[in-house]
Amino acid sequence: MRRQVLCFISILCLSSVLGQVSYSIPEEMAKGSVVGNLAQDLGLDVKRLKSGKARIFTGDSSAEHIELSKERGVLLIKERIDRESLCRQTTPCALHLQIILENPMELFRITIEIIDINDNSPSFKNAEKRFEISESAVIGSKFVLERAVDADIGVNGLRNYSLKPTDNFALRVQSQTNGNNKVEMVLQRPLDREREEHISLLLTAVDGGEPQMSGTVKIYVTVLDANDNAPVFTQSVYKAAITENSEKGTTLTTVSATDEDTGSNCEVSYSVSTTMDRVSDLFHINEKGEVILVGEVDYENAKYYQIDIEATDSGGLSDSSKIIVDVIDINDNMPVISILSKSDSVPENAPQSTVIVMLSVHDPDSGHNGQVNCRINGNIPFIITSSASNFYSLVTDGDLDREVASQYNITVTCSDEGVPSLSSSVTLTLQISDVNDNAPVFERSSYEAYIVENNTPGLSIFTVKARDADWNQNARVSYILEDSSVNGVPVSSYVSVSADSGVIHAVRSLDYEQIKDFKFCVKAQDGGSPPLSSNVSVTVKIQDQNDNPPQVLYPVQTGGSLVAEIVPRSADVSYLVTKVVAVDVDSGQNAWLSYKLQKATDRALFEVGLQNGEIRTIRQVTDKDAVKQRLTVIVEDNGQPSRSATVIVNVAVADSFPEVLSEFPDFTHDKEYNDNMTFYLVLALAVVSFLFITCLVVIISVKIYRWRQARFYHSNLPVIPYYPPRYSDTLGTGTLQHVYNYDTCRTTDSRKSDFKVSGPGTQNILIMDPSSGTMQRIQSEKSILDEPDSPLEVSPIP
Numbered sequence: 001m002r003r004q005v006l007c008f009i010s011i012l013c014l015s016s017v018l019g020q021v022s023y024s025i026p027e028e029m030a031k032g033s034v035v036g037n038l039a040q041d042l043g044l045d046v047k048r049l050k051s052g053k054a055r056i057f058t059g060d061s062s063a064e065h066i067e068l069s070k071e072r073g074v075l076l077i078k079e080r081i082d083r084e085s086l087c088r089q090t091t092p093c094a095l096h097l098q099i100i101l102e103n104p105m106e107l108f109r110i111t112i113e114i115i116d117i118n119d120n121s122p123s124f125k126n127a128e129k130r131f132e133i134s135e136s137a138v139i140g141s142k143f144v145l146e147r148a149v150d151a152d153i154g155v156n157g158l159r160n161y162s163l164k165p166t167d168n169f170a171l172r173v174q175s176q177t178n179g180n181n182k183v184e185m186v187l188q189r190p191l192d193r194e195r196e197e198h199i200s201l202l203l204t205a206v207d208g209g210e211p212q213m214s215g216t217v218k219i220y221v222t223v224l225d226a227n228d229n230a231p232v233f234t235q236s237v238y239k240a241a242i243t244e245n246s247e248k249g250t251t252l253t254t255v256s257a258t259d260e261d262t263g264s265n266c267e268v269s270y271s272v273s274t275t276m277d278r279v280s281d282l283f284h285i286n287e288k289g290e291v292i293l294v295g296e297v298d299y300e301n302a303k304y305y306q307i308d309i310e311a312t313d314s315g316g317l318s319d320s321s322k323i324i325v326d327v328i329d330i331n332d333n334m335p336v337i338s339i340l341s342k343s344d345s346v347p348e349n350a351p352q353s354t355v356i357v358m359l360s361v362h363d364p365d366s367g368h369n370g371q372v373n374c375r376i377n378g379n380i381p382f383i384i385t386s387s388a389s390n391f392y393s394l395v396t397d398g399d400l401d402r403e404v405a406s407q408y409n410i411t412v413t414c415s416d417e418g419v420p421s422l423s424s425s426v427t428l429t430l431q432i433s434d435v436n437d438n439a440p441v442f443e444r445s446s447y448e449a450y451i452v453e454n455n456t457p458g459l460s461i462f463t464v465k466a467r468d469a470d471w472n473q474n475a476r477v478s479y480i481l482e483d484s485s486v487n488g489v490p491v492s493s494y495v496s497v498s499a500d501s502g503v504i505h506a507v508r509s510l511d512y513e514q515i516k517d518f519k520f521c522v523k524a525q526d527g528g529s530p531p532l533s534s535n536v537s538v539t540v541k542i543q544d545q546n547d548n549p550p551q552v553l554y555p556v557q558t559g560g561s562l563v564a565e566i567v568p569r570s571a572d573v574s575y576l577v578t579k580v581v582a583v584d585v586d587s588g589q590n591a592w593l594s595y596k597l598q599k600a601t602d603r604a605l606f607e608v609g610l611q612n613g614e615i616r617t618i619r620q621v622t623d624k625d626a627v628k629q630r631l632t633v634i635v636e637d638n639g640q641p642s643r644s645a646t647v648i649v650n651v652a653v654a655d656s657f658p659e660v661l662s663e664f665p666d667f668t669h670d671k672e673y674n675d676n677m678t679f680y681l682v683l684a685l686a687v688v689s690f691l692f693i694t695c696l697v698v699i700i701s702v703k704i705y706r707w708r709q710a711r712f713y714h715s716n717l718p719v720i721p722y723y724p725p726r727y728s729d730t731l732g733t734g735t736l737q738h739v740y741n742y743d744t745c746r747t748t749d750s751r752k753s754d755f756k757v758s759g760p761g762t763q764n765i766l767i768m769d770p771s772s773g774t775m776q777r778i779q780s781e782k783s784i785l786d787e788p789d790s791p792l793e794v795s796p797i798p
Helices: 002-008 038-042 046-051 083-087 657-663 671-713
Strands: 020-026 034-037 055-057 066-069 074-077 093-101 106-115 128-134 142-144 158-164 169-175 181-187 198-207 214-224 237-243 251-254 268-272 283-285 290-293 304-313 318-328 336-342 345-347 355-362 372-376 382-388 391-396 407-416 423-433 446-452 460-463 478-481 495-497 503-506 517-525 533-543 551-554 562-567 576-579 581-583 593-600 606-608 614-617 628-637 644-653 756-758 764-769 774-779 793-795
Touching (some): 020 034, 020 038, 038 046, 038 074, 055 066, 093 336, 158 181, 169 198, 237 251, 251 318, 355 372, 355 382, 355 407, 446 460, 478 495, 562 576, 576 644
Parallel strands (some): 020 106, 128 214, 237 318, 345 423
Antiparallel strands (some): 055 093, 093 106, 142 181, 169 181, 198 214, 251 290, 336 355, 355 391, 407 423, 495 503, 517 533, 551 581, 576 614, 593 628, 628 644, 764 774
């Protein structure tokens, strides 16, 4: 047997045109046996089978018998193959497989022919056959025997019959046009019921295999009395046709047989010969010879049937005939759609004609009933193409955009050409995978945020938001603070941006008085590869808070000496005593200042201007007014809540220094400090006096010199002096007038140069030194040049 198996194994060459490989193997090979080296025969690398996820596809049960070893690249026997159960009598018997590879998709056809071996012996359906034969049967009478069936084919099929013993009967085998044999038992010697009423025979059927196998059936003959004529069919072959799926009870045809005997011996009965191909289960013949359908016929299972029939008379004589029944195909099968390979998703930048799905479509019907056309429904960027007979590919036919359509439900409908046409469809769901082709887009073209100064570090100022039309990681937006500087300082020291939420936080406390606003850029970047980004400008404006109290500039409050303003007792109403000067570094209404007299020694004598801070008398000063007047002025801003500052102003109401000194006995210093102060004051007075006299002499000398030069040259150009008016240097700052300034300008040809001379003012200021207990009076005087006609400019001497 092993030698016989090995002799049947052969491998056909690889088809170079269609990528088809054919193998021949004997049936009944052991599980795990090698069918053929597929990788070598197809010219493929074994690694390609793994990377391509090679798999077997069949439209029937062939995959149950054959498996693919990707590691070895060979086809193996998966389950024992029985050619007889797989193909019956059909020859040649073959398995048709398709090998599917992916990335890229490839299809290879594999044909495996199953070679028959002699594994089945001839067999009879019945173990015995009984005949009742009249003794008057003539020599040469024929008796039809049951035909043996051998599931094997070719040389392994049924070869011949033998009948033993051969005393009364001989065996005759006749070949028929369909390849089957007609087995008959022929009477060769007359029967004698009185001598032998029962005869036992053994019919043996042998095949042509090696070793030879056989089957037997026992034949029992009962000898009857005279019936010497057998029935005879009117035709040796009858033909009929029936459409598949015909209803049960349908009459195919009517047969007839005649018997020349009379009486009961001429009564003929009809029957369907017993066979192993289920014909007797499908067809029945009644006593009238009508052949009736009792089962279901299917064109896809059998295209025609052969019915062996017998006509038997009451004496046991019989004749045989056959009926050839052609099955007519009708369009009763819808196309069967099988998915060979399918991509669940495709990137939106996939090129045109990218294969998405490979389909196999099969219609078991024949002719136009089995011709199939496939199409897809809807206006979508896909088309279906036919790559080979009964094989189709679904490919892209346009640009894909996930932001327009992220998913497609593709319905493939396949219809045959039968009348009426039958169709089947399958719906495929295809996801469009995202490609990073969209940059983040901010909700605004620019942002403007406000924050109140003195904020807590880490305070959330504002949130920027950008959206990305892509999906998943490509749409995950991160926010990045772009590098820039504000007044030479990196912007990252002012603000930070949350990478995930886009929330802008203040890194430190901001001060409106240092910076009013600043601008920076935020970049929104997605998580794609490569990432895409966009920028937006953010302006942060700092709002002022009333966090600074007013600052008093004048009078200066010191610990060493106090300034006292002297008011003569002859002062009239609204006499300007002094002016409180204060500023507030805040802005807006937080810097609007108002002045109020909080406390005073005599509130009926002085008042403070609400807006300008000027301290004036509100009545005539009298001799009864105290010399020492102490005023407390409060300066308030207009913020919420309001902030304030206080200043103490000492006013001396007196006409002489002794009177003032008698009222301020508490301001004393030690003797050393008093001597030093006196020395410095005398030295300063001497230096100032010297400079004043020197300047005065120089000015007079220059003036006389220029006057003489002018007369000497007899210049006709007049000298035009310019005298600006007197002014008060308030300039909105609230400071008091201390000096008068004059400018003089002359013509260029006079060759005179401009110059300035400083001179004291006319204000009397009293400086009180608490350490020495002395009062020093500094009197500012006008220069003699401070006259309306003077061409000189006079400035204060510090």
